[in-house]
Amino acid sequence: MIFFDSHTHLYLPEYEDGGAEAVKRAINAGVSRMLFPNVDCGTVDPMKSLHNMFPENTFMAMGLHPTEVGADWKHDISSIVKEFDSNEYAAVGEIGIDLYWDRSFEKEQLEAFDMQVNIAVERDLPIIIHCREGLDKVIEVLEGYKGKIRGVFHSFGGSIEDVDKIRKTGDYYFGINGIVTFKNSKLRTVLPSIGLDRILLETDSPYLAPVPNRGKRNESSYLVYTANVVAESLGSSVSQIAEATTFNADNLFLNKHSFL
Secondary structure (H helix, E strand, O other), X not given: OOEEEOOEOOOOOOOHHHHHHHHHHHHHOOEEEEEEEOOOHHHHHHHHHHHHHOOOOEEEXXXXXXXXXXXXXXXXXXXXXXXXXXXXXXEEEEEEEEOOOOOOOHHHHHHHHHHHHHHHHHHOXXXXXXXXXXXXXXXXXXXXXXXXXXXXXXXXXXXXXXXXXXXXXXXXXXXXXXXXHXXXXXXXXXXXXXXXXXEEEOOOEOOOOOOOOOOOOOOHHHHHHHHHHHHHHHOOOHHHHHHHHHHHHHHHHHHHXXXX
């Protein structure tokens, strides 16, 4: 079985030796493909460094995370845009709207999101969408690009109604991570409405570690715990989940740009 962790930040300071050992543990666990989404200007070099250690197993996305949008966001975006000249990125991300912690830069977040979606359209790249307390605003931006953009709603934890709302906006995938394993999570009942053909597996490491490791530092090797719960929820085998979700991730991120 081949698993694809479609969203992991193993290059962050939480990991020793730049994340190399965590990548090795993932590969040994069958998670042989991992996508690293960028966070801000300070994470670009660590992300590239880890990717260069494992170029056959890891891929990268470039973007400015919404919680990192501040007073100097236009300067940061200009640095992000220059990165795309290298043509080494499989997606634009992670980008979006996050109004959970702070709403003081809401207008700037919207502008930054719109600008980065436009970059994706210009370069024919998918987007990785971070959306927290801002679904309506995210959809408002995406409506302006209807039929021109593809992507994934990362760390999806919404309702069946949210799935329907997103589907009316475009044909998107849904990133499912450790949230689905939490005891009181209602996400397991939403999975059939999403359908296996639209699910991507992810960890969002170092965050949201699945049961039985909840509360610990997450890592890509833990993806198998999430896959087990998804399989149980959909009445499928783990091998079917691995095959389908890896196919989905390959289709969204890799095939069109010859990374495989």
